[in-house]
Amino acid sequence: MRDQIGGPYYLGDANGRLEWPDRGVYFFFSPASDLRQMPSTKWRLSRIGTVGVSTGSSNTLWNRLRQHRGNVRGKYAGGGNHRGSIFRLHVGRALIEKHGWHDEYPHWGEQNPDAETTAVREQEHELEQRVSEYIRDLPFLWVDVPGDPGPECDRAEIESNTIAMVSRYRRSAGPSDLDWLGYHSPKSEVYQSGLWNVRHVSDSFDPSVVDQLSEYISSTEALDHQSRI
């Protein structure tokens, strides 16, 4: 996958003007260092996700990735919105636990469409920035998986099966990076699975997902900058 797309990629220098496939599955790794300089045995998946798994969805791969990345400019430049990205929510929560910031961010993760929203957001901006710094440095790969959106589509299959496959939930395998931020997460699904995922971490999986994924990898093309037609 890495060789096929010329990766790894980093959200810190990715942008929407690359010719992303409309839909696909993405794979984030830990720790935040250049995977090309590490043997593949040291790579560790830390987050798997996808887009277009509900009927009628028109959301795109890049649209989802940029929600994880956060804001580049504007009032909250360098920050982001963890209420629109579960990945950000989990990372932020772990940072709160690790540093004991419970008092500073009492509303993290709460759905609050109240009038307080603006004040809360301003208060949370610093942590959103920390989350962005963390996520932007993580190497990630992706695979083009086209097809009509829906809960039964190949993207959904690949996502759920690969999560279940690499999850350490209920397994005794020792962690390879003891410093991983996710071990501070209060969610057992996160710190036990070794993934910033909750769903599917304790599912059983179909090993044929490996072949299924391989097929899509071979038909995935590297990104080029958009060219004028």
Next chain:
DNA sequence: GATACTGCATTCGGAACAAG
């Protein structure tokens, strides 16, 4: 100046659980 990227609140849909 046209294009399309960005920010962000809101809305949607499904899973898990509870109640009838």
Next chain:
DNA sequence: CTTGTTCCGAATGCAGTATC
């Protein structure tokens, strides 16, 4: 077994704006 509730993850709509 059916209906209702809550939570969670994902998708949407649109105004504003940077880039080409």
